[in-house]
Amino acid sequence: MTWLAVPQDSPYGIQTLPYGVFTAADQPGRRRVGVRIGDAVLDAGAAARAVGSAAVLLEAGSLNPLMAAGRSLWREVRAALTEWLTDEAHRPAVEPCLLPLAEVELHLPFEVADYVDFYASEHHATNLGRIFRPGSEPLTPNWKHLPIGYHGRAGTVVVSGTPVVRPHGQRKAPTEPLPSFGPTRRLDIEAEVGFVVGTPSALGTAVPLADFREHVFGVCLLNDWSARDIQAWEYVPLGPFLGKSFATSVSPWVVPLDALEHARVAPPARDVEPLGYLDDRGGEPWGLDLAMEVALNGHRISRPPFATMYWTGAQQLAHLTANGASLRTGDLFASGTVSGPEPETRGALIELTWNGEHPIKLADGTARTFLEDGDEVVITATAPGPDGTRIGFGEVTGRIVP
Amino acid sequence: MTWLAVPQDSPYGIQTLPYGVFTAADQPGRRRVGVRIGDAVLDAGAAARAVGSAAVLLEAGSLNPLMAAGRSLWREVRAALTEWLTDEAHRPAVEPCLLPLAEVELHLPFEVADYVDFYASEHHATNLGRIFRPGSEPLTPNWKHLPIGYHGRAGTVVVSGTPVVRPHGQRKAPTEPLPSFGPTRRLDIEAEVGFVVGTPSALGTAVPLADFREHVFGVCLLNDWSARDIQAWEYVPLGPFLGKSFATSVSPWVVPLDALEHARVAPPARDVEPLGYLDDRGGEPWGLDLAMEVALNGHRISRPPFATMYWTGAQQLAHLTANGASLRTGDLFASGTVSGPEPETRGALIELTWNGEHPIKLADGTARTFLEDGDEVVITATAPGPDGTRIGFGEVTGRIVP
Known part of the structure; x- marks a missing residue:
């Protein structure tokens, strides 16, 4: 269970954690990897930095570096995100990295190849x-x-x-x-x-x-x-x-x-x-x-x-x-x-x-x-x-x- | 007429100057923009630097930056290349930037979009x-x-x-x-x-x-x-x-x-x-x-x-x-x-x-x-x-x- 106030029937609870790319007013023009949870977007790169984790795959302006990293890393990153959003010990570091969904602009999440x-x-x-x-x-x-x-x-x-x-x-x-x-x-x-x-x-x-x-x-x-x-x-x-x-x-x-x-x-x-x-x-x-x-x-x-x-x-x-x-x-x-x-x-x-x-x-x-x-x-x-x-x-x- | 010894009937004389991307033994692994002239390849970025010209469009590992620059720059670059290869005054600077075609490896010249x-x-x-x-x-x-x-x-x-x-x-x-x-x-x-x-x-x-x-x-x-x-x-x-x-x-x-x-x-x-x-x-x-x-x-x-x-x-x-x-x-x-x-x-x-x-x-x-x-x-x-x-x-x- 996440420490966020997400309604139990929300399809964007901790079980989902979809990835996107957003910009927000605090850093206009900088595309960042975001993860949706409830009606919030987690700035994934900022969260990784805040908890002292390696953030390089999450610091890009698209999902492509994470996507290219392969399944074992996909699973590691998903497990880490789950932990950050469920473990109360991480809450002080991670909570400031959440932005209201209504306040971000969402972009094409990856560079389309074919x-x-x-x-x-x-x-x-x-x-x-x-x-x-x-x-x-x-x-x-x-x-x-x-x-x-x-x-x-x-x-x-x-x-x-x-x-x-x-x-x-x-x-x-x-x-x-x-x-x-x-x-x-x-x-x-x-x-x-x-x-x-x-x-x-x-x-x-x-x-x-x-x-x-x-x-x-x-x-x-x-x-x-x-x-x-x-x-x-x-x-x-x-x-x-x-x-x-x-x-x-x-x-x-x-x-x-x-x-x-x-x-x-x-x-x-x-x-x-x-x-x-x-x-x-x-x-x-x-x-x-x-x-x-x-x-x-x-x-x-x-x-x-x-x-x-x-x-x-x-x-x-x-x-x-x-x-x-x-x-x-x-x-x-x-x-x-x-x-x-x-x-x-x-x-x-x-x-x-x-x-x-x-x-x-x-x-x-x-x-x-x-x-x-x-x-x-x-x-x-x-x-x-x-x-x-x-x-x-x-x-x-x-x-x-x- | 170029100062290179290119046979008059060569289809790769000064009238052609096609662009490609090559690697060569002197800098293995570094893809460079090349221009074919006769049986030689001009390292275009090196030539630009040697004559004191702006080289940024020619310093990439593909033709894409030059291609993206638009027609007036295409014409400028082509005119500059023509001048470097025809004006004897440029010869001392430019000639060392030529490599034998047989000694380079040619690569996909541009990143294909659609x-x-x-x-x-x-x-x-x-x-x-x-x-x-x-x-x-x-x-x-x-x-x-x-x-x-x-x-x-x-x-x-x-x-x-x-x-x-x-x-x-x-x-x-x-x-x-x-x-x-x-x-x-x-x-x-x-x-x-x-x-x-x-x-x-x-x-x-x-x-x-x-x-x-x-x-x-x-x-x-x-x-x-x-x-x-x-x-x-x-x-x-x-x-x-x-x-x-x-x-x-x-x-x-x-x-x-x-x-x-x-x-x-x-x-x-x-x-x-x-x-x-x-x-x-x-x-x-x-x-x-x-x-x-x-x-x-x-x-x-x-x-x-x-x-x-x-x-x-x-x-x-x-x-x-x-x-x-x-x-x-x-x-x-x-x-x-x-x-x-x-x-x-x-x-x-x-x-x-x-x-x-x-x-x-x-x-x-x-x-x-x-x-x-x-x-x-x-x-x-x-x-x-x-x-x-x-x-x-x-x-x-x-x-x-x-």
Whole structure:
């Protein structure tokens, strides 16, 4: 139990301790590693100094040095933070290093190296197949043999709260003879979970399923904003490009994988036998029971269940490196849209409104097919922690500007 | 004319001055900015110090600081280098800063931010359409409306000479009922030209055609190694992923855009009117007359003519940013395979052998469909320079290892 006054049901109790990067008025412009506890942020580097501990990994302007240090150091640092925040003897030194969450500005928590987006929800892929390729099998023949993914734009990954400028691009409806250029008319969200790589790997070497936790530092929430009209026109044959690359928002907090031990669940039964490098039967299961929520202008529109994902993060990492591609500290790979089997658990507007044919009604009486200027989207999640606690992931938000 | 003994017909005379990064035995481990002249490398930072000039942009272990400095500084530095190497008065100070090319080790010249690969050769796209989608129109409906591209893996961009490990992955021939996992059986090359971004741009802002030279620092050669069997099985619907992400090789020299004034030519006539942001009629033409050559184990197998590319680098940059995606220093975008109209000008084995059906014969009597272990591929290029000179691009090489 922490010596801070954190409500027992807070998802940001001592069981969570997510990492972020912040600036505050006392040292404006200096980015510091912070750890969220309740509604406070611990200046981790200052706390380490205050208790006389080595602080070098926590003194950077991003999480990258800590992420690069490897799992045994991740565990050491997490154990030290837990001790500082629970042992009353540390309280005099550590308490002055706490800042109110409301008084800090949160930044992109790590420098993104490569960004990969998967497509791992069977329900999402099936829905999109039905919408985009009516009359044919909704899942492509490869879908159950490998986690389909593609590289996205790392340079436009932005922190939660960054305004999202409605992108321009080429749009061509099936009924139009020629494409036109202008602002997207079908701006969408994709509620996703992101995995953040800490430990790099060597070129030419695959990372087996069992080494997932040696490489993955933590988990964040992600909104893969999508311009569906731009995407539909451009994506054959080389995949999504400008329909996605204008912005990808991530939550400011990275939840350590070690905080998710109680969230681990078996993935859904697979009806196609996976090839050996993807076969997680008999190994550690890496399904994760995150309960996600999507709100539009303050009204909940979806509750995507991450535990329903067909492919796990461990399988995604094993696939991503199966050809010998190396990992770098800061690599980010995302799950793809999280959609469950029920209509109200779909993680994108294109599914929730079935390609815009059935607008959703918000509690304020307005209706939406796709996003309008001024709309704000908030994605949140919690997961089971020890002793009936919950693990909080913070939120990823964005408002559309023209 | 430089005071060095450089043969008049050398493509590395004073007209070229490409930038790279090297280490040498006198200061092992210290990466330095080098400029090639003839068969020598000028230690650019040391030369700046020797002549009493500001050296800060040239003192880094990569080209990124110089690239980030912007076009007016690029021009200043190039003018200074030209002066140091031509004015006899500078010779006593500068000559000791020259090292024999054979005695330096060349490294990746810049830190790659995002890597994008386009698909800008009409001949290549037509050939691949005929091979992969026989019976349908070879070009997809979008092809002549926009430069199709996708993001590749920045973390596996390697410098020329890095061995290429034959990647493993899922392969499924049309005749096989299920995919299997193993080394690719169809390892290919793609002879391409890469554009290296120096000046960044702001998120939410497009870079117009006319600003191409403000943002692009220079040009390199690139080999986009491709595992065709992995690619064919994985690429629907989200594009190439593991079939490409194992390695992309670039030449160690970046030729400044300012060295290519005499290489600029009008692009081919377009038979579809481009939308405004891609319309380069009446503006500065950015076709580039690079004469490329591809050799396999020392035997020339192709002469791809870069001047035949349908979409120019300026159009690619305008498209890449049309949705407001920002640029970072170190962004690399490549042309896609360069293939001309004649069979002997195709830039990939899949085209040269028509999907492996017609093996090519090498001058040593052996034949190839795709690459075998031990094979070495060398791509070179030159372009017209001032006064009948040629501009040399060095080479991008790679040998396949099992």
